[in-house]
Amino acid sequence: MLALLLLAVVAALVQSDEETMKNLTKITWAHAVNNKTYLTAALASETSMLEADIVLGTLVGQDGPPIPIMAHPPATTSDLSLAEFLSTVKQYNNVNSKQKGVKLDFKSIEAYEKSQDLIAPYAKPEATFPLWLNADILPGPVEATTKPVDPIKFVQLGAKHPRAVLSIGWTTNYGGNITEGEYSRDQIGAMLRLVNEQKINQTVTFPVRAGLASNSQPVLLDLLRETASLNSSMTVWSSEGDNVEVDRLKALILTVGLERTYLDVPHDLAAKLQLPPADNVKN
Numbered sequence: 001m002l003a004l005l006l007l008a009v010v011a012a013l014v015q016s017d018e019e020t021m022k023n024l025t026k027i028t029w030a031h032a033v034n035n036k037t038y039l040t041a042a043l044a045s046e047t048s049m050l051e052a053d054i055v056l057g058t059l060v061g062q063d064g065p066p067i068p069i070m071a072h073p074p075a076t077t078s079d080l081s082l083a084e085f086l087s088t089v090k091q092y093n094n095v096n097s098k099q100k101g102v103k104l105d106f107k108s109i110e111a112y113e114k115s116q117d118l119i120a121p122y123a124k125p126e127a128t129f130p131l132w133l134n135a136d137i138l139p140g141p142v143e144a145t146t147k148p149v150d151p152i153k154f155v156q157l158g159a160k161h162p163r164a165v166l167s168i169g170w171t172t173n174y175g176g177n178i179t180e181g182e183y184s185r186d187q188i189g190a191m192l193r194l195v196n197e198q199k200i201n202q203t204v205t206f207p208v209r210a211g212l213a214s215n216s217q218p219v220l221l222d223l224l225r226e227t228a229s230l231n232s233s234m235t236v237w238s239s240e241g242d243n244v245e246v247d248r249l250k251a252l253i254l255t256v257g258l259e260r261t262y263l264d265v266p267h268d269l270a271a272k273l274q275l276p277p278a279d280n281v282k283n
């Protein structure tokens, strides 16, 4: 009786994992997990992926040379180092069956270079929780002027962590009074060239800003088709207040497929999308 019950529980768990794999939009995100208080809260929550920013700086109240810390520019101090962030997540995952993943958003190539030895232990095959290495590595819409993170260095160092997902995107300039724009064929082509020239051979995801991506369906479909052998996906993100054509975004997501789309947007936008539910008839 107990054995049967256990079997049923295991079956249910396996099924829900399989469903998540087919519907990546179900995965939930916490943002800017850049301090101890919020890390504790995020680990205690149901959220499955923790997104956090890395810059070079110092721990509050400490001097010394800059180290990788969890902070968003322009901040250069934090109460949480990258080393402690990663070891805390690892400890959580060691004792919890439902693992939480991390998306490390590197704000400069210097921060990324100085983080290499800290990331390496978690990129080994023994570690199992999702590890994403993210940066804006190419200039993007609308004529963004933010300096991208060095693309070649970023992917070459990323190749040393083959278990990690490379999350590589474009700088953006959108929101406020900029309410229209798209990823151009040139911008998408530059990414594709980089993938090919650098012979990227690990899982990739392309973070794209919802309001811009919704106007870029043909070029994004090309990008995902050309990188299909890397199990590529797109990660749709949006800032609070961005202008987004909801119907067009929904069309993009359904065309790319729920099994290839991570969705990391504010709740109100996610709700407006009204993605179709799973077809339960087959069960």
Ligand SMILES: *[C@@H]1O[C@H](CO)[C@@H](O)[C@H](O)[C@H]1NC(C)=O
Pocket: 031, 032, 033, 034, 035, 037, 038
């Ligand atoms: C910690 O991080 C969260 C999320 O980024 C933020 O809302 C909060 O203000 C931060 N707390 C401190 C003390 O910095």
Ligand SMILES: *[C@@H]1O[C@H](CO)[C@@H](O)[C@H](O)[C@H]1NC(C)=O
Pocket: 176, 177
């Ligand atoms: C857009 O807003 C910025 C500052 O928020 C302002 O400097 C700029 O002139 C505005 N541009 C237009 C076209 O309204």
Ligand SMILES: *[C@@H]1O[C@H](CO)[C@@H](O)[C@H](O)[C@H]1NC(C)=O
Pocket: 162, 201
């Ligand atoms: C890609 O990586 C896999 C292992 O992760 C390896 O078996 C394969 O040979 C690599 N392919 C190329 C073209 O380097």
Ligand SMILES: *[C@@H]1O[C@H](CO)[C@@H](O)[C@H](O)[C@H]1NC(C)=O
Pocket: 201, 202, 203, 204, 229, 230, 231
């Ligand atoms: C893509 O997924 C397949 C099946 O899971 C795996 O064998 C292969 O190594 C993956 N390739 C990359 C580049 O992630």
Ligand SMILES: *[C@@H]1O[C@H](CO)[C@@H](O)[C@H](O)[C@H]1NC(C)=O
Pocket: 023, 025, 026, 258, 274, 275, 276, 277, 278, 279
């Ligand atoms: C996929 O997940 C989203 C978000 O939880 C949900 O709204 C949608 O109904 C799901 N669709 C399928 C086909 O599983």
